[in-house]
Amino acid sequence: MIKINNLQKVYRSAEQEVIALQKIDLEIETGEIFGIIGPSGAGKSTLIRCLNLLEKPSSGDIIIAGQDLTELTTKELREARKEIGMIFQNFNLLKSRTVAQNVAFPLELAGEKKDKIKSKIYKLLKLVGLADKADSYPSQLSGGQQQRVGIARALANDPQVLLCDEATSSLDPETTNSILELLKDINQKLGITIVLITHEMEVIKEICTKVAVLEAGQIAEQGAVIDLFLNPQQEVTKRFVQGVINADLPEEFLFSTDNATGNGSLVKISFIGQSAKQSLISDLIHKYQIKVNILYGNIDKIQGVSFGTLVIGIEGNKQQVKEAIKELVDLDEVKVEVIQGAEPVRDIG
């Protein structure tokens, strides 16, 4: 549905050149919810605004629904933009218009007839759960409600793609969840492709199928969300994953567990799918005669797949501990990282 080839964006001023984006290659399939995450200043906003050419790329192609937007005339671009909905962090609703008139705005631009606009507004407001607010003004609504109006407006011309520019960043966690639910719902009901940028890994975890991690204007890593959570390769990705699943232990734990006996190990185990439900630990205790101390545990769901993280301290006979860890490492769908121990083996997995 969306293909970005070798996109580059450079800001030039008299004194200097700032490279905002470089060598961006992305492919987004129809019906996907694709997340782009990155720290602030990474170029996320520039990237999503290149998708409807609010920012003009310095070089590279933006192909949406088979059409290369960078090659269109101004007039053709305006028509193409009607097929691409967009919502914003600050909602950007017209304050002088009521909710219904805001939703009508893109329909007016498209030259739709009055009675068609009217029936469309009703349908859209019903979809976003604001049918009773049609005659209110944006200033009378809460942030979450305003974003719902933004979504209804973005969907008015039945676009194939919805771009979300930090759409939940100014909302509280509860409202964020309700907006994400709505986006998921729309994605399933209408089959619309959603591209969203965010600096919150929670958002990615909640609704995205695929994710690209942007750092300093380049894509550091991309793939299925579950893979990135389980197996982050880049430092920046690890930081984001940790933000959601924080298995960092306070320092005093690091010293007490293994140094006390000299035979202990600290191990972080990530489970995925069915393995999250197995009685792994108790099996190990029985088999290898070791002591296991659970220091941290968490189980989560990403895209409907169970995903667990466990940090355990293992104490016992040195050889037994080693073998126990080896057994863990050999398991499918389990990733083991030895944080501290007699045999410091990192990132085996």
Next chain:
Amino acid sequence: MQNLLEILVSDSELLWGGLQETIYMVGLSMVISTFFGLLLGVGVVVTEKDNLLENKYINFVLSIIINVVRSIPFIILMVAIIPFTRLLVGTSIGTEAAIVPLTVAAIPFTGRIVESAIKEVDQGIIEAAQAMGATSWEIIIKVLIPEALPSLILGLTITAITLVSFSAIVGAVGGGGLGDIAIRYGYQRFQTDVMLKTVLLLIVMVQGLQGFGNWLAAKVDHK
């Protein structure tokens, strides 16, 4: 008591005529200058760098027009454009003739007021409209002006009040209206009561305009 009432109602025909002339002058120059002032003000904003219709030449010319005309004191402007006034209305004396300098002075004034009102419109809203495929013209008509409307109304109220005061100046050179009456009767003939009554009328007029402007601005403001 009898006396006071007599004084109040005396010259009422004269004053009524003057009031009508003032309303006519201010009203007509207001309508014309609002039209051109909108063009000028919107024009100067949208031709700015990185704006909808960026054009540094047009922007330069429009800024010059606004600043040059505004820097000429009204009484000098009025005299300086007498040939232009003659060309337009055939005479330089009377109410019709007064409307020309009033309008010429009010256009750049309004232009600046429109400019600052339009600049207040949130850039994000303009961007949203662009993302929906709006043309520059549609953005001006459907976004910039409606969104700036409360500020525009308050700004235009200032223009109207300034025009009331300018209209008293044109009165001094035979333009008619309340200013004319105040000068001729109040000043030259020492009829202090007439002078006071014109001032009173002007105060009521300005109060009325400001009150109406505030009311209207509040009515269209949904921020």
